[in-house]
Amino acid sequence: MNKHIADVPLDKAYRLINHGPTILVSARHAGVQNVMAASWACALDFAPPKLTVVLDKSVKTRELVEHSGLFVIQVPTVAQLELTSKVGSLSLNTDPNKLSDSKVELFNIQGHDQPFVSGCSAWLACTLIPELHNQNTYDLFIGEVVGAWADTRAFKDGHWQFENADPAWRSLHYIAGGHYYATGEALDVDE
């Protein structure tokens, strides 16, 4: 594992997606692995940390999640704009080389039998909490976060480092039609 990758305490894991970034979902089942982009992922609880993600019935990754009961939510960076767009538009169903065509490199984290995408700023390993009514009616999946990691150049000591990091580490926020916004300037208020 890259020396910059560090554990994030589970009670801080929600901070990795609290700013509403576009995320990548990855999963593996029976030797098939896939990665897709999604805008519709959201924190659901602090402790134990949970999150929701919407997986359309047409996407291959959904099948892998349903069968394995596991998935990873990871936060891609501005440097990964093309990769994010590619895994959001190509389909493994029609392009068996989707991952290499998208320049996705995967790595492993010991103890978690799931594919992790290299170069992201943060990773949340999730166990599916089966809720068939939500899955069938709304394409809505709930996961419990069982492991969280971040690249310390982007997130350290429980805080994003966007103010001081290279802008290439900022998160992506997708709108539509290939149009994204990067995470912008920091703003603080006394609470």
Added chain:
Amino acid sequence: MNKHIADVPLDKAYRLINHGPTILVSARHAGVQNVMAASWACALDFAPPKLTVVLDKSVKTRELVEHSGLFVIQVPTVAQLELTSKVGSLSLNTDPNKLSDSKVELFNIQGHDQPFVSGCSAWLACTLIPELHNQNTYDLFIGEVVGAWADTRAFKDGHWQFENADPAWRSLHYIAGGHYYATGEALDVDE
């Protein structure tokens, strides 16, 4: 209604929250109205547009949503940073003047009996789709978007105008402890 506020076609409504902004939830029941801030709101479907929002059992707004079956999700701006922080920390349960103390001004939109917060960049009027298991187990509420509007200085012709608008119109993305990021620079990729 402010002359800058225009209807957003329902099939474009998801774009108002697709970038993952911190939002304000407002609701009214039996003469009591409230506004709260939330980071955990997310698009759920395109057509008809639906969204999810997490409403903790401790918040007054949840009670108003449960009783009225209606709520508004609105997108606050950088100019509303203090207001957003205030409605996220004060509680109507202990501060009956929460809205005036937070400098919230409300307005009406004809045909929608719900309180809308002035000065936001976008508003989504929602009807609760009752899902008691989700509400009780996960504090997760699903709404169908039945009306959408935006301030044309921030969102026009189906697109956010952040590139050309005053930076005060940008959205807020909350992390924790009073720390937010504004929406940042635009990035485009061919799809």
